[in-house]
Amino acid sequence: MHRSPLLATLTAIALAALCSGQQTGLGISPTVIAGAEISIPAPGTGEATFYLASAAHVAKRKLSLGQPIRLSGQDLSIAGRYVAILCAGSCRSQAFFVTPAAPASLSFVVHPSRAWIGREGAISGVALPFDKFHNLVQDPVNVDFSIVAGGSKLYSASAPSRRGIAWFRAASGSKAGAAQLTASAGTVSARRALQLVASDPCRLQIRATPAPKGVAVETEPIHDCSGNAIPDGTIVTFTANGADGISTVDAPVKHGVARALLASSGNVVITAASGVVMGNELRMSVKP
């Protein structure tokens, strides 16, 4: 099809506007699936001009009457309302709709990318089916959602799309680790991953031993209340309060345990905290 310059575009739009009220008809089906080829009968003899206008597409073609007008799948790839106009002396027109084809891909948005375990409604996902021309499929489509974490299925449900959107909301379970999320509609599917992370420490227990230059203090392996190890890198603040003042160290958890060396002597009180969670309190006498 000939891509017309600005003048042809303006003409087509003006004609479309003029003819939009007339339903004289060109024999086109009122709905056409995106990408389908159609043939429009053009009886008669002589030269004619054919216009095809939609919100995203305007085209003009010179043709001879007596041969059907063929519109390719590319001409009708964008879903929406079209107006076809055939002018040969007088103009005839018809409006029709191009509807999306079958889903060819799913856009799958998952939130959050990290979810704390043991929380209701912590994970949500939205799937939007698109056809191969990237038209949003607005007809109801059944989308199957699933979350797999640690080799077992954490969540599974099917939801029909409404106006092109299907969604789910799920609890985050009790096991920390990576989770695979899948949305599928027929033969198409999309996958996403998120991290299920341990919650706040459930119990912060410390122990201390004398060291050459003070006190070596370390936590017991730190877990949340579901038994998951706290992520490495989590900061534990150790504090020793003694006669020579306060000593503090912000130490990261490594392999589940945080360790620090506190240069204190005499009678000291040692405490630990991680975020808003406080640990036990140790009282000991340290030789200088």
Next chain:
Amino acid sequence: MRLWISLLLLGVTAALIVAGLGQPGVLWGQNRESRDAVDAAGAGAPQAAIASLLRNVQRHDWDGAYAQVAGSSNVDQASFIRDLSGTHGALRTFSGLTGWDLNPLRATDSDAEVRATMHWATPVGALDDARDLKVVREGNAWKVVWPQPHFPDPPPQVIPLTFMRWDLVTGGSGDEWGNRNVDGPRVRIVSMNAVSYEGGSVVIGEAINEDSIPAFVNVNATLVGPDGQVLGNESSFDKVLHVLLPKQVTPYRIDFPEVELAKIKSVQMDVKTSLIGAAADPVIEVSNQAIGDDGAGAKALQGQLLNQSGQVVNIPHIIATFYDDGGRVIWVADGYIDRALLPQSPEPFRVRVPERIANNARNYRVVVNQYSLGGS
């Protein structure tokens, strides 16, 4: 004609330079108070010897400065220069001496003791370095006994580290929509308090990284007046731990020197966070923390830092939080150390605290911001 104008301008410029040289206090940044003290004491006074030394330091004339050092000082020129010009990319290496105050502590015919407060201009603002210097008469001249500096000298060693590091992989523009988005870190302000300070107001408090990844943090405050008008909007700038590791708590302080506390109806807080690659090391121990006298009649929180890792921290920055009986944050103070923090080598620090805070503080907590050349 042009030649005459050029010669005239040259002459005027030369005259101004000569006039400036005749006013050493002005040219060298020495303040009026100390200049008067020097003038009053005469050219041979102990203060004049120190002032002469410091003038040479200001000009980076190290030979001239070292010539003012007494032979009994037991300090070699290299150590003297390192003491004053800094090492290991410390803040002092980026600083310039802008002035000094000299206060005589005692004096006899043969020796004297003077408190020299050196004012340094640094990239992070003005820093003062006070030293009690002994001055002795050697023949007809007064010389400064420069105390032997003690530089940390960690023994050669290998410090094995299994440190945590978070690297950030960002998606490209061609990524599928919704595929590569990683949520920003979750940081929450856990306390906020607005206090009056020197006619203005200061917003202080603490924020916590509740997430499992590091966060780059900035805290902003907007002061709102009784009629809903905005009285001020400011950020915490450097008075916050910008890189906040998981579950780490940072104090923050936002100054509004122009806004009286009584005019504020409400404070709107806003914490901005973004993902950042970070390392959990170096671990810095803050030991022997205690509030005491800073030697100049003011209160200060003092202690020492120990870099427990093997990496040099070029510019350590102390942020101290002070709590009252109920655990409420009543003050946040900060200060830079102009010496680098070498591995396994203790370094003292001092942060000034208002008298009222020192009397009311029941607990305090110090965190250390660390800037390393080539790192964060």
